[in-house]
Amino acid sequence: MGRILFHVLVAAMLVFLLAPVILVIPMSFSADRVLMWPPSGFSLKWYAQIANERGLIEAARNSLVLAVIVTAATLAISLPAALAIDRWRFAGRDAILALLTAPLLLPTIVLALALLIIFVGYGLLGTWIGLMLAHMLVTLPYGIRVLSTSLSTLPASVEEAAASLGAPPSSVFRRITLPLMVPGLVATCAIVFLVSFDEVVISLFLVGPQLTTLPVALFRYVESRTDPLVAAVSTLLVVFSLAIVLVLDRAVGLRRAVGK
Amino acid sequence: MPIASRIALALLLPALLVNMAVFLLPMGNLALLSFRQANEGGALLEGITLATWAKMFGDIFYAELVRDSVVIALAITGLTLLCSYPIALFIHRAPDRWKNMLVVMCISPLLVSAVVRTYGWMVILGDGGIIAAFLRWLGMVKAPRMVFNTTGVVVGLTEILMPYMILALIAGFGRLNTSLEEAAASLGAKPFTVFRRVVLPLTLPGIMLGCLLAFVLAVSSFITPKLLGGGRVFLLATEIYDQAIVTLNWPVAAALSIVVLVIFGFALTLYGRLARAVA
Numbered sequence: 001m002g003r004i005l006f007h008v009l010v011a012a013m014l015v016f017l018l019a020p021v022i023l024v025i026p027m028s029f030s031a032d033r034v035l036m037w038p039p040s041g042f043s044l045k046w047y048a049q050i051a052n053e054r055g056l057i058e059a060a061r062n063s064l065v066l067a068v069i070v071t072a073a074t075l076a077i078s079l080p081a082a083l084a085i086d087r088w089r090f091a092g093r094d095a096i097l098a099l100l101t102a103p104l105l106l107p108t109i110v111l112a113l114a115l116l117i118i119f120v121g122y123g124l125l126g127t128w129i130g131l132m133l134a135h136m137l138v139t140l141p142y143g144i145r146v147l148s149t150s151l152s153t154l155p156a157s158v159e160e161a162a163a164s165l166g167a168p169p170s171s172v173f174r175r176i177t178l179p180l181m182v183p184g185l186v187a188t189c190a191i192v193f194l195v196s197f198d199e200v201v202i203s204l205f206l207v208g209p210q211l212t213t214l215p216v217a218l219f220r221y222v223e224s225r226t227d228p229l230v231a232a233v234s235t236l237l238v239v240f241s242l243a244i245v246l247v248l249d250r251a252v253g254l255r256r257a258v259g260k
Numbered sequence: 261m262p263i264a265s266r267i268a269l270a271l272l273l274p275a276l277l278v279n280m281a282v283f284l285l286p287m288g289n290l291a292l293l294s295f296r297q298a299n300e301g302g303a304l305l306e307g308i309t310l311a312t313w314a315k316m317f318g319d320i321f322y323a324e325l326v327r328d329s330v331v332i333a334l335a336i337t338g339l340t341l342l343c344s345y346p347i348a349l350f351i352h353r354a355p356d357r358w359k360n361m362l363v364v365m366c367i368s369p370l371l372v373s374a375v376v377r378t379y380g381w382m383v384i385l386g387d388g389g390i391i392a393a394f395l396r397w398l399g400m401v402k403a404p405r406m407v408f409n410t411t412g413v414v415v416g417l418t419e420i421l422m423p424y425m426i427l428a429l430i431a432g433f434g435r436l437n438t439s440l441e442e443a444a445a446s447l448g449a450k451p452f453t454v455f456r457r458v459v460l461p462l463t464l465p466g467i468m469l470g471c472l473l474a475f476v477l478a479v480s481s482f483i484t485p486k487l488l489g490g491g492r493v494f495l496l497a498t499e500i501y502d503q504a505i506v507t508l509n510w511p512v513a514a515a516l517s518i519v520v521l522v523i524f525g526f527a528l529t530l531y532g533r534l535a536r537a538v539a
Contacts, residue, residue: 002369004345006350007350009346010346010347010350012341013346013347013422014347014365014366015425016343016419016422017343017347017366017369017419017422018365018368018369018375019380019419020369020378020379020380020381020383020384020416021368021369021372021376021377021380021385023384023390024376024379024380024382024383025378027383030378034388035382035383035386035388035389036388037383037388037389037392037393038389038393076274077274077275077278078275080271080272080274080275081271081272081274081275084267084268084269084271084272085272086267088264088265088267090264090265090268090269091265092386093268096272096276099276099284100275100276100279102283103279103283103320106287106521106524107476107480107497107520107521107524108480108482109480109482109497109500109501109517109520110287110480110500110517110520110521111283111286111287112291113285113290113500113504113510113514113517114287114289114290114517115282116504117286117289117290117293117510117514118285118286126424132280133278133281133282135281136278136282137278137282140275140278140279144275153336156286194371194401196375200373200374200375200483201482201483203384204501205501205505207261207505215375218373218375218376219375219380219483219487222375222379222382222487223486225488226379226382226386230376230379231379231383234372234376234379234380235308235383236374237373237376238371238372238376241371242371245371
């Protein structure tokens with residue numbers, strides 16, 4: 001009796017947890033002009049409507065481009081940093097790691113305000129370079145953490161063997177270390193891409209009339225009106241995120257990629 | 261400096277430079293800014309002053325803002341724990357091949373942006389939403405308003421924070437072992453006694469970690485209170501945004517940010533104390 005009650009409770013809580021994500025999908029096929037449950041009929045008109053929303057499409061393109069740039073820049077900067085942290089025992093190593101990952105511990109609203117105030121002075125509001133730097137504030141900690149975890153799980157013996165056979169450090173890195181790191185690199189790219197693509201609070205403070213991102217555009221849309229259009233966009237986004245995760249899982253295996 | 265340290269420093273330099281430009285410098289500047297003062301139009305006045313802090317301490321609105329934020333965040337933390345604990349316990353006891361799938365299912369909402377999940381709650385809680393439709397079907401003429409007020413914010417944030425809480429709970433459940441529960445039961449303990457005397461104490465580390473995480477995320481959350489609160493729920497994060505973007509009073513926004521960080525500090529200290537006391 002107690003067991004059944006417990007299982008019913010667990011099921012109810014799981015429904016509560018998954019409801020908002022799942023219910024957005026049937027809502028996106030609504031034929032109504034406003035959010036209404038149950039929808040009076042089903043149609044694809046809100047998906048068709050997305051094509052007319054110039055602002056949203058432009059914002060989606062910006063987000064995609066920004067996420068790619070941020071991913072490349074984060075990888076370029078966090079790979080050497082992760083190498084230094086994992087391979088050398090130097091004074092202040094722990095302090096530097098703490099400093100580099102500290103932004104993740106602070107509330108994004110505070111980071112966003114701090115960036116806004118600095119960026120105004122340098123004319124970086126609503127610019128690509130400003131948004132890129134701001135996103136890197138939150139993506140670098142992820143990059144450094146995931147890459148140094150991935151480095152620390154590599155078998156050192158393989159590198160030592162290559163070096164003892166006369167390979168110079170640069171070719172050991174290029175021919176041995178880098179290929180072994182591929183799962184970690186793929187995981188880093190996926191995490192950084194999704195974090196940047198999803199980032200909303202910091203972007204909200206820093207976008208301008210000329211340059212906005214998809215999460216910010218969606219936030220503004222939901223703030224001003226609630227119709228099924230956002231449900232259609234959300235459904236596409238859920239499919240998009242799932243696709244990235246599935247590709248990642250196929251390519252390297254999710255558990256291996258996260259270093260567990 | 262030994263050569264190894266020099267190589268390490270060179271490799272770290274780009275990361276440190278970016279960190280300085282977008283973290284250390286802006287955060288230092290933010291702390292200083294709370295000791296400046298702005299006029300009505302938002303222009304900063306010359307000189308270092310405590311006027312902004314004095315104004316905040318003298319204004320009952322800010323005291324209520326901090327109190328409301330902390331109370332609502334605590335309520336959300338408690339609810340998140342209540343909703344997540346059964347799930348975490350179920351996952352902890354599940355056989356291994358189910359465990360992975362259940363964990364992935366519970367953290368999958370994290371893949372969906374907070375804007376979208378908040379919008380999902382509007383679909384459920386809104387005036388034309390599912391719950392209103394259900395209440396009408398039950399015969400209720402006028403369904404209670406569940407969005408654009410504190411109820412909406414609490415429900416939405418509870419759900420949004422559940423994945424974090426579930427992960428923290430599972431991570432802290434390591435010491436819980438079914439054989440201990442069976443031993444207690446075989447010695448004649450009633451199910452509730454087993455829970456109170458065996459399960460609860462053993463899962464306390466996970467509970468504390470999850471509550472810390474949920475509290476700091478709730479007290480600083482912005483998107484959900486802004487959208488589901490509809491401008492009628494005033495919390496620290498929404499006020500920081502309004503002061504920074506609408507009123508353009510940066511010193512007040514900076515001071516409120518410091519207040520959020522102080523609350524973070526308190527929560528961390530309390531967690532540290534409790535964790536030591538339990539261990």
